[in-house]
Structure formats: structure tokens, C-alpha cells
Amino acid sequence: MTSQPIQAIDVHAHFGDCRRDGSPPMVDEFATGDSATVVARARQANVRTTIASPLSGLLPRGRADAVAGNIEAAKVAAETDGLLQYVIAHPLQTRTFRQTDEMLAQAQCVGIKIHPEEHVYHIREHGEALFELAAKHGAVMLAHSGDRNSLPKDFVEFANAYPNVRLILAHLGNGGGASGDPTSQVRAIQACRHDNVFVDTSSARSILPKLVEWAVREIGSRRILFGTDAPLYSTAMQRARIDSADLPEEDKRNILCDNAMRLFGTV
Numbered sequence: 001m002t003s004q005p006i007q008a009i010d011v012h013a014h015f016g017d018c019r020r021d022g023s024p025p026m027v028d029e030f031a032t033g034d035s036a037t038v039v040a041r042a043r044q045a046n047v048r049t050t051i052a053s054p055l056s057g058l059l060p061r062g063r064a065d066a067v068a069g070n071i072e073a074a075k076v077a078a079e080t081d082g083l084l085q086y087v088i089a090h091p092l093q094t095r096t097f098r099q100t101d102e103m104l105a106q107a108q109c110v111g112i113k114i115h116p117e118e119h120v121y122h123i124r125e126h127g128e129a130l131f132e133l134a135a136k137h138g139a140v141m142l143a144h145s146g147d148r149n150s151l152p153k154d155f156v157e158f159a160n161a162y163p164n165v166r167l168i169l170a171h172l173g174n175g176g177g178a179s180g181d182p183t184s185q186v187r188a189i190q191a192c193r194h195d196n197v198f199v200d201t202s203s204a205r206s207i208l209p210k211l212v213e214w215a216v217r218e219i220g221s222r223r224i225l226f227g228t229d230a231p232l233y234s235t236a237m238q239r240a241r242i243d244s245a246d247l248p249e250e251d252k253r254n255i256l257c258d259n260a261m262r263l264f265g266t267v
Helices: 025-030 035-044 066-079 095-103 123-137 151-162 184-191 213-217 235-243 249-264
Strands: 006-016 047-054 083-088 109-114 140-143 164-168 199-202
Touching: 006 066, 006 235, 006 249, 035 047, 035 083, 035 140, 047 066, 047 109, 066 083, 083 095, 109 123, 123 140, 123 151, 140 235, 151 164, 151 184, 151 199, 164 184, 184 199, 184 213, 199 213, 235 249
Parallel strands: 006 047, 047 083, 083 109, 109 140, 140 164, 164 199
Antiparallel strands: none
């Protein structure tokens, strides 16, 4: 049975200009999309809600103004139907911690986004402060994972120490490049003591045949959430991967929407 009629919730998206050092301008142009574009593509793929952070708060690497990005995201999310916001917490821009306290009280802000790679810090060095911030609010935290500063295994000790933080490890299968370990997010979840760690499907690796199905066998479909990384990737392509997965409808429904509803409440 097809899962296409299910209205999905995208737990990992962005909006804005994609500006990456060393990236060909046309590639960045292809990966750029304002909030209206992101929401329109979501609706075409039967995605009813998109939770996003602004690319302006993440890029260019090491030079993004996360404070300004959060201000932009709060305004855009409040004005855009179908779009919700992550507030970016950046441990090297401590004003974002005050913004997190303020913005999590707003209806359109439903969680915290961290990105050790684009913000150029190691999660082992700053994880304590970030998890303490999230624990204060009992928040959902979406973390880029799979690269040198954000190896999934390095999140385990913090997830174990702060069980009221619901951590989403982004990018199922991302292991830091083509030769990296595609099992790293799943193995990290299996190493955790509590049921507070999840993974999203927002990676190019997730479209590999059998990867999503393998992850469901290893950790169950209730630990996997639908994410697209839009506008960097095609929302329709990421949606089609779950719709066409060799999985029962219940598992697809968990991934596409039910798990997000359990984590975020009504979204």
C-alpha cells in the first residue's frame, strides 16, 4: 500500500541563500530556496509542516551570524503558513543561548538546531553547555552528525547524561564522505541508555537501496524521522524514498509523521 496520502512532517529543512566556500556558484544557486519555495515544494510532496533553520545562520562556514539568522527565522516562520522554526544555538556566539531561552517560548519555535561543522567547534568540547541549555527547556535538539566535529558516537555521553533532551542525529547514513561509515547514527542510538535519541533521513546516503530498511530492522521505525535538508535536496525525492521503501505502512507512517507528532506535539 502506498503511503503517498499521508501528510508528512519534515523535521529537517532550511531556507535562504546557500553560500558555501569553494562551491561552484551554480551548485549553490541550485541549492538556494526562500521560505515560499521550500513550503511550495513541501506541499507538492504532501508535506504539511516543515521545521527549518535559516541558512544565513549556518553559512558560510565559520563566519555565519547565527544571532541575525535567528531573528530572521522568527519573523519568517511567524509569517509563513506551514513553516516552523528551530532556534540556532551556537556556543561560540553566546547571545544565541539567550535567544534560545526567549524563542522557545514562542509558538513557532519548536526546537534547537546545532551544527558543529558549519560553526567550527567540536561537540566533545561544547556538548555539555549545549545539552544543559536544551535540558533546561526539555527541548528537542536537531544536530548535524556524521563529520569530524560531529561524530554520532560523540553525542552518546551527553544524551545519556541528559535524558530529558530529545536528540535527533541528522543525516542517516552520513559518515563523513563516500568512504565513511553509513551505520554510525544507528550504532550511536544503540549505544544510548535512554530512548531519547533519534535519526532523520535528510541525507543523500538515505536514498541508497536497503539503508532505511536496515535502520528500521536495527532500531525500529519509531526512532526514525522524515527529513529532507531542503532546499539543498529535492523534497519530492526524499519523500519518494520513504513512500517506496520496502516497509509496512505502519513503519512509513511512523517515519513520515507519527514520530514527529510524538516528539513535537501538534505540528
